[in-house]
Amino acid sequence: MFSKACEYGIKAAIYITQNSLLNNRVSLKEIAAEIDSPVAFTAKILQDLARNQVVTSIKGARGGFEIHNPGELKLSQIVKAIDSDDVYKGCGLGLVKCDELNPCPIHDKFKVVRENLKEMLENTSLKELALKLDDGTTVLKI
């Protein structure tokens, strides 16, 4: 469904949020360890998210990553920044001009799924996901 980069990006954002809610800045190394991802690859993804204003990066000693608007930040923004919004907006068969007027054969059936995914991504905030980590009901690795 999502690329590996996007999976890492979501996990990283959730972990950063969990810590930002406690006013706790986290480093790349710590993030990668906590979400079980390759450090340098995760660095690229976080750079990308920083360029897209999803996370705030602070350089230098005691630097790291923060998320300032976890309640307003939605999963859709992360997915869009990393994978593009084709996953929840594009045609299921990859047609470029698939729409109501010129639909592909699975258009109607796929539209429901796609809308469902879109709503889910647009309505899920990073904050609510981080809180599930806080109360120990969910995990980020294994």
Place this chain on the structure above:
Amino acid sequence: MFSKACEYGIKAAIYITQNSLLNNRVSLKEIAAEIDSPVAFTAKILQDLARNQVVTSIKGARGGFEIHNPGELKLSQIVKAIDSDDVYKGCGLGLVKCDELNPCPIHDKFKVVRENLKEMLENTSLKELALKLDDGTTVLKI
């Protein structure tokens, strides 16, 4: 959502079905032309689908491809054969052991989407999709 190979596979299966319903066997070249896909790559995908008993391949002159059970054949079987069923069964964050007991943070929300996709793929027959091509309400390319 699906790989390119899977998109080609679905389109090919729909086109083959449309013709099999008319007792019309179709060749690789014709399929590739009709769904606008690279010929040799499409050949590999059709081999794969043939190995998985999704399509029947007939070798030799006047050979080609057929689908014998379009009413019973579901999209899920094609997706599973080409992309594996992880798309509609796996964890949204790629965790190997994500389940009700040890869920990832997006587990509950993603489960709904995944189930939705799964139902759609398992309930959609190739026959019904081919019929939409027949009546001209849908297209396979552009």
Place this chain on the structure above:
DNA sequence: CAGAAATAGGATATAATTGTCCGATTTAAC
């Protein structure tokens, strides 16, 4: 039986994704 038309399948090429390495830069702390 010979020839042509078709799929099968192995080898290879190209592109995209995933992952690594290292030097440059920034900044806090002493």
Place this chain on the structure above:
DNA sequence: GTTAAATCGGACAATTATATCCTATTTCTG
């Protein structure tokens, strides 16, 4: 100011996905 701890960013490597090419094999047709 110097040093250490960070991110940044460019170059590279490995892996997977996509795509092509060529030969072998099968089978219909004449």
